[in-house]
Amino acid sequence: MEKRETEVFDVAVIGGGAAGLFAGCFLKKAGASFVILERTDEAGKKLLLTGHGRCNITNRKAAEDPRRYYREAGSFIYRALSRFTPEDTIRFIEDELHVPLKEEEDGRMFPVSDSSRTIRDALVAYIGSENILTGFDCTDIDEGFTVTSAGGRSIRCKKLIIAAGGRSYPGTGSDGSSYQLAKKQGHTVTPLFPALTSVTVSEEDRELTSSLSGVSVNAGASLYVDSKKKAGGTGDVLFTHKGLSGPVIYELSREIPRDVVSRDGWIELDFTPGRTDEEVDAELLESMKAHTDSKLTTLASQYVPSSVASALGKRAGVTDIYAGRCDRRSRKELIRALKHLGLKIAEPPPFETAYVTRGGVALRELRRKSMESKIAGGLYLIGEYIDVDGASGGYNLQACISEAFIAVDDIMS
Ligand SMILES: Cc1cc2nc3c(=O)[nH]c(=O)nc-3n(C[C@H](O)[C@H](O)[C@H](O)COP(=O)(O)OP(=O)(O)OC[C@H]3O[C@@H](n4cnc5c(N)ncnc54)[C@H](O)[C@@H]3O)c2cc1C
Secondary structure (H helix, E strand, O other): OOOOOOOEEEEEEEOOOHHHHHHHHHHHHOOOOEEEEEOOOOOOHHHHHHHHHOOOOEEOOOOOOHHHHHHHHHHHHHHHHHHOOHHHHHHHHHHHOOOOEEEOHHHEEEEOOOOHHHHHHHHHHHHOHHHEEEOOOEEEEEOOOEEEEOOOOEEEEEEEEEOOOOOOOHHHOOOOOOHHHHHHOOOOEOOOEEEOOOEEEOHHHHHHHHHOOOOEEEEEEEEEEOOEEEEEEEEEEEEOOOEEEOHHHHHHHOOOOOOOOOOOEEEEEEOOOOOOHHHHHHHHHHHHHHOOOOEHHHHHOOOOOHHHHHHHHHHHOOOOOEHHHOOHHHHHHHHHHHHOEEEEEOOOOOHHHOOEEEOOEOHHHEOOOOOEEOOOOOEEEOHHHEOOOOOOOOHHHHHHHHHHHHHHHHHHO
8 A cells, every 4th residue: 555644534443453354344335435554564464363274254153142152241242243243244254255154063154265365365355455554553543533653654534443453362463562552542451361272281280181182082171270160161172282272271261360370270170071970980880890800991981082091090090900909099089080180270371372362441441332432432442452252163253343343333324
């Protein structure tokens, strides 16, 4: 795009990520004079990484149960999701962007091309690259609005949308530094936490997780801090060289406090979720009676893959014990490993690997029907920049899209 530093627009959008690009599409459709200001050399860098490069653009279930998928932000985001639903997103992408989508398990929607580039490029083409000013790092906003870049360039606009992203994956351009823009407008930024990320466990526990690296099991996972359960869920848990990953661990990660190292924080895995210790104990006792010549670890593999059973047997100190010679203590140790495997959290998860940021501009300072600031009229805040983080599965992009829609709709009305 050509130099347009003194130009005046109806609307400027700070940030050319998913939220900013969709806002650009809706502005374009409405015939507005607008510009997207992007600090990096390319719009939609994070979008290209989404869904392992395939872009899980939305989820058909997103508007069904916002409290489940957006937790504390559920009641806030509900308004946006019901105004511009996942079905509206699908229609817009297929009919306006001409990108066919397909549905996979759990309502997840992807482009048929299996490439996030298709979506990013279609967004940019729809908006028109002449309306996207890259290399424009907004450092200041003055009344009215005048937006100034690090290089001293400025543009003026009547309405301003900030869609500058959170703090996670800073290499994509959103590193948290832009929260100062909202703060300068009088907004509060709630504490930021990495969310949807894997967890590194203590060196001692890494021996177990690395021996099982790449193995995925269905398990209950609970987060404990100072002996209090903070969160829990059931789903696939993936063992890694450094600790634990997988959907259920991702969901827990947002609850890990930054000072977890100075506190006692651990993740407890339950490989027989839905059954009590007593039930599993009785079952195991039964199999021990029936198979006296079997090793305890062999019997444990009725619950978990045999590699996990042997790792748990090692942890319980029952590797070489046969059912016929097993005492009560050994059986209890095995049950403990099967149902209460505690793995100490070694460090707070880093923002560098978190898919999203929990926290951001405080929701109480925004109008939920339009995303307009209650503090600065004419200013709209959308996307990961605000205190909304969704579950994994297309929920985060859908939130960005719905928010972008209601903001633009309000601006143009
Ligand atoms: C690896 C990965 C995979 C993911 N997969 C999925 C998925 O499949 N489905 C899903 O729903 N969600 C997914 N997410 C989450 C989703 O990508 C984000 O929630 C979403 O992209 C946030 O969009 P945003 O526009 O709010 O912020 P961002 O995409 O972070 O965009 C913000 C933009 O603002 C720019 N910017 C920041 N400050 C300034 C400034 N001062 N001046 C100018 N420009 C600025 C940044 O450079 C950036 O381009 C994934 C995230 C990651 C990291």
